[in-house]
Amino acid sequence: MTTSAPARERIPFIMRDLAARYLPAGDLHEGETALAKIVAEREDPFLVLISTILSQRTRDEMTERASRQLFAKYDTPEAIANADPANLVRLIQPVGFYRQKALQIQNVSRVLLDQYRGTVPGTYEELIALPQVGPKTANCVLVYGFGEPRIPTDTHVHRVSNRLGLVRTKTPEKTEQRLMKTVPKEFWLHINELFIRFGKDICRPIGPRCEACSFTSFCRYYRTVFAPKRRRLDQDRRKRSPGTKASRSMASK
Ligand code: SF4
Numbered sequence: 001m002t003t004s005a006p007a008r009e010r011i012p013f014i015m016r017d018l019a020a021r022y023l024p025a026g027d028l029h030e031g032e033t034a035l036a037k038i039v040a041e042r043e044d045p046f047l048v049l050i051s052t053i054l055s056q057r058t059r060d061e062m063t064e065r066a067s068r069q070l071f072a073k074y075d076t077p078e079a080i081a082n083a084d085p086a087n088l089v090r091l092i093q094p095v096g097f098y099r100q101k102a103l104q105i106q107n108v109s110r111v112l113l114d115q116y117r118g119t120v121p122g123t124y125e126e127l128i129a130l131p132q133v134g135p136k137t138a139n140c141v142l143v144y145g146f147g148e149p150r151i152p153t154d155t156h157v158h159r160v161s162n163r164l165g166l167v168r169t170k171t172p173e174k175t176e177q178r179l180m181k182t183v184p185k186e187f188w189l190h191i192n193e194l195f196i197r198f199g200k201d202i203c204r205p206i207g208p209r210c211e212a213c214s215f216t217s218f219c220r221y222y223r224t225v226f227a228p229k230r231r232r233l234d235q236d237r238r239k240r241s242p243g244t245k246a247s248r249s250m251a252s253k
Contacts, residue, residue: 028143031197034061036193047145049127051063054105060200062094066098069092073087092105104131150189151176156200157196161178164218
């Protein structure tokens, strides 16, 4: 596969490679993200909704810790709606903006009780109308809570998609729209889990481990940023220590 291969051809190759690495049984319940683990233990869209709100601008590990602490004590809309806010703040302290988020999860729990008898609605339009629910949160609830194919797009999915040349976008929202046009639906359910794992493991935000990646032959970032930078560094190194004729000829091979 080369850079000339269109995105539609690269996607099955990428998805199969990542699935073999991170989800060999093809089951989202075996995922490693905080949401996948929570769903594996209890298939409850409400817990997915609350965890996703907690995850906003927060590392996955902290989301998992806060979610576990919270759900050990309060795990229903009634319980969270009626909880002492100080207790919620204390339990979710591992996540960023925990004071605001304590109010937000209490608020959304009350709306669910008032409008949906304490259940989580299962359509994108209903979810997006809830307080604190944007496109990413709505899509996470649909994928992890209801098993509906969507493409939740966080910073990892946005970065990996752009580096690989699947999209050329400035925001996660635009990336989501482009991916929904380009990625065959059969891959939607797993793309969030796989790109997040890949983005944390190999295609890291700073210092991507391109030498351990299977996609260098067609990756836009590798071709335009990583490889030229490495060539420049090699040239500088050779200039600083020219070495013997033999070592120069080895280096040029
Ligand atoms: S080659 Fe490097 S930048 Fe490209 S996808 Fe792989 S790790 Fe990311």
